[in-house]
Each structure stands twice: as C-alpha cells, then as structure tokens.
Amino acid sequence: MSTTTITKNNRAADVTVTDLNGNKHTTSLFNVYRREDYLCRSHSAYSRRDYYKISLIIGTGILYYAEKGIEINKPALLFSNPNVPYAWEASSEEQSGYFCLFKEDFIRHEELAHIPMFKIGGEPLFFISETQQKFISSLFEKMLDEIETDYTFKHDLLRNYVYLIIHEAMKMHPADAYFRPSNASARIASLFMELLERQFPIDSPAHNFKFKTANDYALHLSVHVNHLNRAVKEVTGKTTTTHISERIITEAKALLRHTDWNISEIAYSLGFDYPAYFNNFFKKQTNTNPKAYRQSLVD
Template structure:
C-alpha cells in the first residue's frame, strides 16, 4: 500500500493544515464524507492508517473488513479504527454520508485526557470496532460530529480541549455498546457483577424524605435490574463477599434504619414505609431480629 503523507491528504482533499497543530497538542481533524467523495481519489486510502486513530459515523450500505471480521452494514454504522489493526471499508452503494475524525496518540495523551488509548477495549484486538446503529443513535452521534466540525473552524482559544472532550464522549459511547464480556474479561466478571450490585444498592440511599421509598427491596429486584438470574447473583456475591444477596441488602437497610432512628424526628411508621415495610409490626420484628432492640428502644 502506498503511504500518503498528512500533507498529501490535505492537498488531495483541498484542505489546509489547521492552525495550532503541533507536537504539544497532537493532531486532530474532522471531515464530511460526502465532501471527500467528490475527490478524484475517493476510492483510495487518503491517509496513513498506521499513524492515526479514526472514528467514523457513516450512513449507507457498506461492508467492513476488520482484522478477522467481515461486517455487512445496512444503514448506519459507528466505526473505530486503530493504527495497529488494518481494516478495509467497502461502500455498497453511492449514497454515502457522515463524518470521520482522525487524531494521534498525542492528542489524547494521558496527561490531557486521562486515557491510554491502547488499553481501551474499543481499540484492542478482538474487540468490537463496528456498530450498526438505529436512526436515533445515529442522530445522537452525528450531533457530536457536527459540534466538532463547527468547532474546529472557530476562534475559541481552547477549542482543542473542547474537541478532545467530544472525542472522549464518542469513545465512551462506543465502549458502552461493547458486550460486557469484552469490557470485563471472564476472570473479572464476578468482581464486576459484585461492583455493579453494590453500586445499585448504594444508589437507593440515603433516604432523605419520609415520602421516599426504596425502589429495590429484594434479591429478585436487584437480579432483575442487573439482568441476571437471582441464583447467579447470589452465587457471585457469596463467592466474592461470603454473604448472600439478602444478607447484604438486609445489612444496608439496618444501617439506614439506625441512621433514621437516631438522626431524624420521623415517626416509626414513616421510617418503616421509607424502608419498604408496609406494616410497622413487620419493621419492628425485622429490626429487633437484626439488632436485638426494638426501634423505640434503639432511638431512646
């Protein structure tokens, strides 16, 4: 493959090197696909893929050949390309539109973005670099590209910081589309499930009003929210924490009950309701079983 320099790329596409491009900020630019298709070299590879990362939003029928994968695109696609993995994009019709941006490692250096590109699942070999999109998702992503396309021509002094944020948003969008098994390898799956459960549990608290009520109360509630079978969730938590799902939920509810009894003037009925108990008697029996005290004696 003939390697085309960055300068040749801009010359071929009638673009100028953007001002402010230097080693300190790295390189970034963005293009409209339908405008590039007017170029006489539209079927060629317009820049050296071995030097740049690329993110594209493309509308049209296409075939993507990426490493060992061949993906047929019927309408909309989001594509992530890394310098380390070759790919080939084959348009299947003439109605091609969208945007793509290119950037160097320096542009998203950890000191600027907090990211190490080669460590991200979206850019790793074996990942899923091409995503077919619904019209709604394509519209959301296209809106980000439009912001970048307008911003790069602005006179805003910090535009490259803003552009960097848009690129990071695209990367996160793509990584959220990755299967869980790619984002979190098998040996970390249990730890990840435990983390998701604890995060979901803690999001139910604190209880800040007697009119607030726990939305998730049982092990089955949490399993449903995490899209796993309750037995699987229980097995994972038992292995990673030594406690069952119900044990962990119960412990956290007791903790919140103690806080509400000691730090609020809510009556027992209000506290019981906010913690998911329909009857005061059920809450009193629960609290006594877990602590050895009645709610009133604990409050005293």
C-alpha cells in the first residue's frame, strides 16, 4: 500500500501519497497511481484511511481486513472504504498494478450506498482472470492518461472508468478464502479501542457523537456484535459497554472541569437525547450528578 498523511480542509481531507523517491502527491477529490511507484513492497500500518480506494494488486502478500486475513497469490481487485481498517503485508519483491483514491463527493452518496463492495460487511476482494486483468489494467491506464489532461469534463470521464471497474467486479463472485489470524481477538479489540478513542476529545457543543452502542462499533468494524463483545472481553477483561461508558464519563468530567458549557450542551455533545438521561447515567457511574461534580471542583 502507500504511505499517506491527512491534512484537513473546510469540507474534506486532502490525501498526500508519498512515492518511493519521497515525493508527495496530493489529491482532494480523485487520483490514480501505479503501485510499483509507491510503498507496496513491505508492510503498511493496520489503520483506517479517510478515502475510498480501488486497487488492482499484482504481486503476492497477505491482506488484513477488519478481523479477516486473506492470502493473495494471484491478481486481485480490492475495494476499500473509509470505515474499515486494513493492512498489506507483501511476500514478493515484485509488486505492480494500480490504485485510485477518491472522496465520497466523487461518487454521489446515494450511489455509494448501493455498491455492495463498499458496504459495511460486504466482501471487498475479487480474484481475477488474465482477461479481466488486461481489461481492468486498460481502464487504469486510461485514467492515468486522462488525469493529466485539461479536458473540462475529465472527472465525469474518470468517474465512468471507475463505474466500469465496479460493474466488472459486480459480475464476479467475491473471494471466499478468508482465514482468521491467530490474534484476531486482539486485533478486533484494538480496532474497537482505536475507534472509541477517535471520537475524543470533544471540542464543540455541536459535536456529533456517532458510536454510542456496541452494535454501532460492530457495524463500522464489519463484525457481528456478539463476536466484538467476546473479543473485547477476552482481551481486556471488560465488556464493550463498560469501555464505552468509562470513556464517556472520562470525557464528561473533563468537559465539566475545563469548559463553561452548560449541562445540556455537554449532554447533547456526548450523544444523549435529553439532559435527564445524561444526569441519570453520570450519577449511576459516579454516585453524584454533573452539577454537584462541577461544584465540587470549585469548593
């Protein structure tokens, strides 16, 4: 895979990809690359990316995706979405093929929602034949040519090439040779904790706290909620719900201590529909209510 850094704009993040020579290339909406020009010959960090990605992988290695792992020993087409972490561990020196990166704005949201390869829980990997490899390679080559032009409607044309790849994949059966790494429980627990921590700190009363329940995390990690709960309890000794509750309480105390937000603002920012729910939750966890806790800090 490639090395990426993320810089934020007002609406969407820019993606900076570093090639083998250390040169940085930035895309704000769509871009396409040859894999052999980038860092695909070793190991990439197991993490979530902030963009959609379609890769034509030519070379052998192991792909880790959510809690799954799959050995890639022939050309494959991979669809990655921003919600599910993945990593690539190369096992051959020769790595070639292509990949393109794009933001959600590049394809309309209502269309993305109906593309099965990008859905949470969908199968993202397809092994392809020599004929399919040649056809998909030709589409990526057309993208590489088009991205350099000044054609007014080039993004429309690039989008059409992406759709052709998507439809080619939809005609195939997804790869079914997944195995579970020996440390699958540790990996799932780590991903859960990372996703939990990523929601903090809360820096605005208008903050949208997205993942409130174990089921929310399971959906975004592409695992069954029972499997997530077992893995987290096995590795940490605590339930998923306990981790979520403890982290919310830690953040609630920090907001009560370090901000002048009223109790209602803190409650809403932490995902509670009503301040009374927050009060009851806080008292159950700490044996005091938010107002009394804040007052105790100044007494």
